[in-house]
Amino acid sequence: MxxxxxxxxxxxxxxxxxxxxxxxxxxxxxxxxxxxxxxxxxxxxxxxxxxxxxxxxxxxxxxxxxxxxxxxxxxxxxxxxxxxxxxxxxxxxxxxxxxxxxxxxxxxxxxxxQLEEVFARVETQLTSRRLREQLQLQNSRLQLAEKELLKALEQERELNQRIQEMTAVEERNRIARDIHDSLGHSLVALNIQIEAALALWHEDLDKAHAFVLEAKQLGSETLKAVRESVTLIRSEPLQGHSLERAIASLTDEFHRLTGVKPECHIDVTPNLPDSINTAIYRILQEGLTNICKYAQASAVQIQLQSTASGVFLMLQDNGKGFQVERNTKGFGLRGMQERVTALNGQLEIVSEPNTGCLIAAKFPTIAD
Missing domain, CATH: 3.40.50.2300 (Response regulator)
Structure with a gap:
């Protein structure tokens, strides 16, 4: 033996x-x-x-x-x-x-x-028992693994929820800062117009009246900008829709306001992180708003594509353009840069007067 x-x-x-x-x-x-x-x-x-x-x-x-x-x-x-x-x-x-x-x-x-019969029947039942015990052990391990997986999924869900909440807070803080910057600039200009009107009030009433009208226009534009920004703070960017559908809503609104239909080329995976979806949406929203207000463009192109290395976004127009180095805080450019930097991405803005503007952003596929 x-x-x-x-x-x-x-x-x-x-x-x-x-x-x-x-x-x-x-x-x-x-x-x-x-x-x-x-x-x-x-x-x-x-x-x-x-x-x-x-x-x-x-x-x-x-x-x-x-x-x-x-x-x-x-x-x-x-x-x-x-x-x-x-x-x-x-x-x-x-x-x-x-x-x-x-x-x-x-x-x-x-x-x-009969010895052969005894051995065969005994070993058959012992083998069957061993297999049942192995199956029970595997089932126990699977049940334990399932519990651990469910626990991990719940922890991931809670973590994603916290990340979304933090992202929302950062987004609101960023927009609030933009309101502060733009409002401060507008109020300074408004104050200059009012001071000029007061200085000319008794000397040249017509000029004073013109300054008051400009001050009124500045006030109206400032109030409109503040209301738009407050709406951004209150609302969820994508409102539960897919990124592609949300972008379609942006371009439809842009077309309605300007008569220019943006040319869109979108090819992205549907499971991008919410933080990347939000950043892409906000960059396009700010970029299209700037084009609508300042660019006087007749053609706008949007390209959004997933690659092996990440997600690439491009927004380009053929409008008036501007000096990028002189407008680092204007046109929502700082907000764009902050959004991209927060996701370990890269942002490039290329523009010159009368040559249009190109905004290119690249995000890693998985945001750290």
């Missing part, structure tokens, strides 16, 4: 005939099984409960508790209910196969024993 044959399974044999008990014990022990033997049903129940075996060979006809009754009690006990039971019965004895299987037996062996 070699080491590979050792400890192949723990078998409990229950038979009131000592010759049968010794015979089975000897042949199974020689095959590497650990074998215990008892001569009655009561001892079988106690032994199986104290140290549950991997398999029970159970004689049918015994004094006291017979094999059927012992099997019923084994199956009624949660501690022993999973142990497979093979019934032992002589060819000359009455053996009710239907009853044997109905009380929980899985197989039967007839006496006198």
């Amino acid at each position: 070699n080491n590979s044959q050792l400890h192949k399974g723990d078998i409990l044999i229950v038979d009131d005939t000592l010759d049968n008990l010794r015979l089975l014990s000897n042949i199974l022990t020689e095959q590497g099984y650990e074998v215990r033997g008892v001569t009655n049903g009561s001892m079988a129940l106690m032994g199986a409960t104290a140290q549950p075996p991997d398999l029970i060979l159970l004689d049918i006809n015994m004094p006291g508790l017979n094999g059927y009754e012992v099997c019923q009690q084994l199956k009624a006990n949660a501690q022993t209910s999973e142990i497979p039971v093979i019934f032992l019965s002589a060819l000359t004895e009455a053996f009710d196969k239907v009853k044997a299987f109905s009380v929980g037996g899985v197989d039967y062996i007839t006496k006198p024993f």
